[in-house]
Amino acid sequence: MGTEKKRVIYNARNTENDDEEPSKCFQISPDVEMKEIPITGEEYLLKVIKERQQCAVVTVCDKDVSQFAKNQSRFYKEPAGTKTAPDKLKPTIEWQKIQVSDFSEVRSDLTKILVMLMKTGKMEAKAKPIKIGDDTLEGWKLFFESNDPTLSCALGLKPDKLVRGLEMLVEILEEVEPGQTVDHKTGQWIYAFLARAWQPLLSDTISIMRNLARTCAEIR
Known part of the structure; x- marks a missing residue:
C-alpha cells in the first residue's frame, strides 16, 4: 500500500x-x-x-419461546385425523437406538469422505452427479429404478437435487396402495437422501421430511 x-x-x-x-x-x-x-x-x-x-x-427474539423451546414445534399442528401407530407396530427403544446409531455413523462417514475429497481435489472423480432427463415424477421414477443408491451417487447429490428428490419420493410413497408396502429399492433411496441431507436444514426441507415421515406412518 x-x-x-x-x-x-x-x-x-x-x-x-x-x-x-x-x-x-x-x-x-x-x-x-x-x-x-x-x-x-x-x-x-x-x-x-x-x-x-x-x-x-x-x-x-421478541416471541415467547417458553412454549416451544423443548421441541421446536409451536408453529406446527398435525392435521386432523392423524392416527398413531398401533402398539404392536411400534419399534422397541433398543431397536430405535441401534438405527439412530447406524444412521449417525453413516452420516459421519459421508462427511469425512466429502472433506477428504474436497481437500485432495478428487470430488469430481469420485462423485456421480445426479442427472434427471425429465424433471417430473415419471422421470424421477425412471432414475430411481435404473440406478442404485451407491456412495458415488450420494456424494453427487447437490442441495437442489436433494430437495427435489425428497419431494418425488413423497409422491412415490403416496401412490402405495392400501395393504402394500414400500419396495426395498425405494427404501434404500430414502435412506441415502436422508443420510446426505445438508445441514442446517432449511424450513422447506424440514416440511418435506415431515410429509415423508407422515406418509411412511400412514403406509405402516
Whole structure:
C-alpha cells in the first residue's frame, strides 16, 4: 500500500489486555463520499460500515419461546385425523437406538469422505452427479429404478437435487396402495437422501421430511 497511512489493511492490536477497544483493521479516508452504488474499495467499505451501524449489536427474539423451546414445534399442528401407530407396530427403544446409531455413523462417514475429497481435489472423480432427463415424477421414477443408491451417487447429490428428490419420493410413497408396502429399492433411496441431507436444514426441507415421515406412518 506504499506510504499512504490513511489506508491500513491490518493494524496489530495489543492482546495483553483483552478488555481494551480493538483497533480497526480498515481505515477510510475522510474524503471518501457515501454512494448508493460503490465504485472503489473504500466506497464499498464505507457503505458496509454505514449499513452495519444501522443494525442492533444484539438481536433479541421478541416471541415467547417458553412454549416451544423443548421441541421446536409451536408453529406446527398435525392435521386432523392423524392416527398413531398401533402398539404392536411400534419399534422397541433398543431397536430405535441401534438405527439412530447406524444412521449417525453413516452420516459421519459421508462427511469425512466429502472433506477428504474436497481437500485432495478428487470430488469430481469420485462423485456421480445426479442427472434427471425429465424433471417430473415419471422421470424421477425412471432414475430411481435404473440406478442404485451407491456412495458415488450420494456424494453427487447437490442441495437442489436433494430437495427435489425428497419431494418425488413423497409422491412415490403416496401412490402405495392400501395393504402394500414400500419396495426395498425405494427404501434404500430414502435412506441415502436422508443420510446426505445438508445441514442446517432449511424450513422447506424440514416440511418435506415431515410429509415423508407422515406418509411412511400412514403406509405402516
